Amino acid sequence: MKTSKALSPIARITKYTLIDEVRQRSFVIMFVICALCIFLIRGCYQGNYMVNGHSLDAGTVVRTVSKVTFHIIGAGVMVITALLSMRIFRRDRNEGMQSCILSKPIARWQYVMGKTIGLWVLSVLFMFILHSIVFLITSIDLKIFMPEYLVASLLCSINLLFVIIAMLLLSLLMPDIVAFMCVLGVGVVGFVADGIAAASQSQIAQAIVQQSGGHPQSDLAWWKIVYFLWPKLLGVQQVASSLIESESSHGFGPAYPLVNVLLYCLILGVLLFKRFRNEDIV
């Protein structure tokens, strides 16, 4: 009884957040453009691809193109989610909804929780629909069914939760655009570092290191610690995409990126609630 009483305002704020965002013209335009771009990739499935003089079979082409698209959608929706989250508190404040909600018997943590869940549901649906378009194209046009594609999409939703919590927290501490750039920076640095780490583990890179007389560093350097602790957003995407085609993810075990990002969500979430509790409502 007590739990349902506490959950009811959260559910209402979640609903209002969803409705208000979907009503925004910019959101609808962004969604339509993204959906159209996904439809355009249909042409990529019909090309002839040659590797070392051998033509690739249709199944390999479909899976490879689908995986590339999967990563592009994942990264793109993260940026869109950051854009959606960056003005959420400010808009509520300017339109009087924050003081309206918090003058009712609603605790601040319920308000923040409602906003976070609303944005999360919206961005997960956004990404899931885009991934579903790819799934439908491969299923209907190319007769290749990849239900694991949709499971992988849901797994990537952890990244979106990280982006939302980080954006909400940073938007309380700094101007919205600076907060957006910071979150974008965390993502880009993580993607580049993971890319370099993956490339350095390739056979070619190992051979180059050995030829030049060097040996791979095995001692624990500070940059290794930073790299290890950095939010593993690409790691989560790789774990998710490994479901599409049975392959191992690069670098760490499959659980580490998930644990890493979930821990960040937890820590940032606690900081967000603590920060908002001390926020002056205008």
Place this chain on the structure above:
Amino acid sequence: MIELKNVTKRYDSLTAVDDVSFSVKSGEYFALLGPNGAGKTTIVKMLLDFTRPTSGSLSLSGIPSTLAECRQSIGYLAENHHIPPSLSGWQYLLRCAELLDIGRPEATDQCRHIVELIGMQGREDAKAGTYSKGMIQRLGIGAALMGAPKLLILDEPTSGLDPIGIREIRQLLESLKGHGMTIFLNSHLLSEVEKICDTAAIINRGKLLVKDAISAIVKDGETLEDMFVRLVKG
């Protein structure tokens, strides 16, 4: 109903509210008066837990203002009230009802009654972006009345309104008298306060100067304005 005990609020070196204590009884029409920057809005914000006091305590119906439960039967109208421009007046009122956990059929009934009370029949379905300042203010009072609150906190309800709008708001507040509601009115429009309220407190530079029945504060031959100027100018 409302109790402030030795409340102080400091913003860095500025003391916005300085050791203020007073109480407001249930059913009272109370006005908090003071010049601009006296600390009136800060007191209202502390009552609603929008900002925390540096020291002292505030309670509503015996419940500390820091607990969400104390806002169960409070209606609030903010200074410079806003409504999301994408919502219609009706949708806004319905949201306010839902946030108070009022079921849909009862919420619809209450919204209909409030629309009538604030004289917005026929305009309730228009987007808030098309409303005048007076209409938004009336809608704000309507939203504050949702759920039949026991306490109505109004922060400058006539701010930015023309004389007709001010009169309409006054008539609306007067019509609520006799419903057993407590009103906490934060205003610097003394003529309006004199017509509506029974008791008043005057603060200046964060300090409480006086708190009593208006009839007891105002001396013979004086108006509330004369008394206010005399007290504030010292």
